[in-house]
Amino acid sequence: MRYIDTAELGDRLGPAWHRNAEAETEKITACTDPKERAKAVEDAAPVWRDAKAALYALSHRKCWYCEKRHVRDHAHVDHWRPKKKVRGSKEHPGYWWLACDSANYRLACSLCNSPFTVLDDDDEAIGTAGKGDWFPLVDEQKRAFTPEAPINLEVPILLDPCKESDPKLLGFDDEGVPRSLTNNPDEQHRVTETVRILGLDDGRLNVARREAAYHLVNVVRSTERALLLLLTPDLSPEVRKSLEEQLTAGLEEIALLRGPDREFTRMIEVSLRGMRDSPVGIMLVEDPAGVAKLAASSVRVE
Structure with a gap:
């Protein structure tokens, strides 16, 4: 709902x-x-x-x-x-x-x-x-x-x-x-x-919601990995470009999954709010624009 x-x-x-x-x-x-x-x-x-x-x-x-x-x-x-x-x-x-x-x-x-x-x-x-x-x-x-x-x-x-x-x-x-x-x-x-x-x-709804949440988790985790790798020093231009593309694609997909035209967005929102196991994960959920800015900077997260 x-x-x-x-x-x-x-x-x-x-x-x-x-x-x-x-x-x-x-x-x-x-x-x-x-x-x-x-x-x-x-x-x-x-x-x-x-x-x-x-x-x-x-x-x-x-x-x-x-x-x-x-x-x-x-x-x-x-x-x-x-x-x-x-x-x-x-x-x-x-x-x-x-x-x-x-x-x-x-x-x-x-x-x-x-x-x-x-x-x-x-x-x-x-x-x-x-x-x-x-x-x-x-x-x-x-x-x-x-x-x-x-x-x-x-x-x-x-x-x-x-x-x-x-x-x-x-x-x-x-x-x-x-x-x-x-x-x-x-x-x-x-x-x-x-x-x-x-x-x-109904079990059919439970399964569909579960599949939507699993997809979300996979997207968030892969996006998080791309961000963390981007914040490491001495990346080659080719690797940096690839990671930036992965990060952008991940952030766009998360935004789409939360969109009003997608099914089971309430499940998506509840799942997002439950991803509190890492500071980066929280940023991905609550401040995707901030994530993009962080990735563009040369500051490394300790």
Whole structure:
């Protein structure tokens, strides 16, 4: 999960989309019969389908929850607050008044958003997951049932990729298995429930994240070696040139691996922060520009 800044979403959708969304919301609101309202919500589906391209652009075609890129599967426009019903809240009619509100949209892969079988690393079934109509709250008494209710009082349990502080709570161990990065019991519970409901501990994801981290480690170590060799005296021009090319290529690759268009960047960031076993490694992570300057100097690191 990576933070998704939706500040530009409104402009990307354009005036025509907003006019259509407002018109469909008016139709839904005009319905007083629950069955008629449910049908009106379904009839408004072209609104969120037409928003998909803009949502794709914000995450470079990646799922906002698991960071897997959509290549062959059909991405879903998940309604963060479910539009027709809320699992675990039997009497709730769904947040129908937010069905056409782009602020309520999250781009999700078909697995994160639909029921699926969670596998372990050996491809054995260990449970089921999928967000669907889940939207648990810290305090159910604060849940909004109508458009007039103060929805800002709701505190979701699920981590929200559109809230900058939430993805930072999610970490991974060296094997790519999700874990909490906080010692706060309430926040730990949020991480645990997010992993469980979205199936972020699926073995296929663990393996993919692990492979991404292993690649990162290899790039950082080779870059570190090139830097240390560059800082030794009496290098021939040919050797220096080769090492400089290796260093530049390594720094560029690290930057690419951290880029918003790459998969599993949260795993990459967590792995980078864990590489604290050498001063040079820390510099490579936190100050790549400083590394380049150091390599260009004639000062030797002791």
